[in-house]
Amino acid sequence: MNDDPKAKLPRFAFIGAAALVAVVGVGGAGYWLGASRAPAGAEDGRAILYWYDPMLPDERYPGPGQSSMGMDLIPRYADEGAGEAGVRIDPGVSQNLGVRLATVERRELARTVTAAGVIGFNERNLVIVQARASGFVERSYGRAIGDVVAAGAPIVDMRVPEWTAAQAEYLALRSAGGDLADAARRRLAMLGMPASLIARVEREGRPYPVTTVTAPIAGAITQLDIRAGMTIMQGAPLATINAVSPVWLVASLTQADAGVARPGERAVARTPAFPGETFAGRIESVLPSADPATRTIEVRIALANPQGRLRPGMTADVEIAEPQARASLIVPAEAVIQTGRRSVVILAGEEGRFMPVEVELGRRAGDRIEVTSGLEEGQRVVASGQFLIDSEASLTGALDRLEASSARQSAAPAGYEASGRITALGGETVTIAHEPIADLNWPAMTMQFTLETAHLAHGIAVGDQVNFRIRQEGSRYIVTAISKAGAQP
Secondary structure (H helix, E strand, O other), X not given: OOOOHHHHHHHHHXXXXXXXXXXXXXXXXXXXXXHHOOOOOHHHOOOEEEEEXXXXXXXXXXXOOEOOOOOEOEEEEHXXXXXOOOEEOOHHHHHHOOOEEEEOEEEEEOOEEEEEEEEEOOOOOEEEEEOOOOEEEEEOOOOOOOOEEOOOOEEEEEEOHHHHHHHHHHHHHHOOOOHHXXXXXXXXXXXXXXXXXXXXXXXXXXXXXXXXXXOOOOEEEEEEOOOOOOEEOOOOEEEEEEOOOOEEEEEEEOOOOHHHOOOOOEEEEEOOOOOOOOEEEEEEEEEXXXXXXXXXXXXXXXXXXXXXXXXXXXXXXXXXXXXXXXXXXXXXXXXXXXXXOXXXXXXXXXXXXXXXXXXXXXXEEOOEEEEXXXXXXXXXXXXXXXXXXXXXXXXXXXXXXXXXXXXXXXXOOOOEEEEEEEEEEOOOEEXXXXXXXXXXXXXXXEEEEEEOOHHHHOOOOOOOEEEEEEEEEOOEEEEEEEEEOXXXX
């Protein structure tokens, strides 16, 4: 083996480029990203800061050789910005990868919530028509449920014997005048006779045995309990009428969105029945309880319906805007990488440098999202192509440094059991051709491990089949116990 570092450099440079492509290559673009960063030889005059294993970027070595995992080391050059956070990518490569930047802006962010709902009758504009006295149905005017009637339209003609007798008594006493006539007239009102009918009896001077019951409001008949010839008792419901304008749009909002809806605020509705049209409305109420099955909160929105085009039962989408917008730092939502544990954006620096920055997010409105901490106004972030840069940053350890090292160590298992054959022994190292280690997702391969203590090598020799246990210390794997196959390590 040639020990001259200059003689070995081209082979390590080639291996370094291949390893870089393997880690960064999340597609065809990843290959070119890796190839563009392949290290050049020392003969280029570039200063080497240290050597490292691309699979263990935190593990650094003063010269070429093999890492603790048995992988060939590649150099890290000073002009690659190793002392800086993040990663550097050639501007030409960034352009080829379609990397697009966006500026962190401070502007008002008005949150808009879109929800689906169903149009229904306004239950506040509902009347129930009742019989004021017992009688018989003379005529029903052919009405049916679903008919839309105007205010004052006849609903039913009723014959009320009690009213007929009271009218005749009043007319007989009216000619005599005095208190008896006044008392007879008051009795007509107490029997439930409408003022218009009393005035008619006085004007024409004769009783009216049949009275017409009319619709007090304009609307749709939703209930009708009359037929010709029926006997009606006093107080019995004759019909129910719902006004058709305004109507209610009842929409369901999630708990997270319910805070946007406030009574009195404007809303805009759209329905598939009238594409391209919008219907303005106002929030009448937000129900005080959530649906126990869906955990959604219903909002009632009043929509004007003068022509009766909006019909109960139609579906509609409604947009509710936050009443007050506030100035916030915002970035495109696509610029944020969310891992489940944290949110990261790729910050663009000078000379093609990129650095991952952890951020805290706030409200979202459309394709924009609020950043509450981690960024400053005017900074540039990567809006597209960030996942390729994210892969390269992971190679250099930039993203790993966002995680606390103590957290990584506490999450690591106490040790891993494995078996294999010893291929080499050193003073403090052992090289083992081990079988696959499922807990680490390692395939079968030959690796060099560090012995926790030198006496662990006593009693074993090259070629022995052994069982061994390793533990992780940062990016290194230490043999804590080893014994020949058939014995417990």
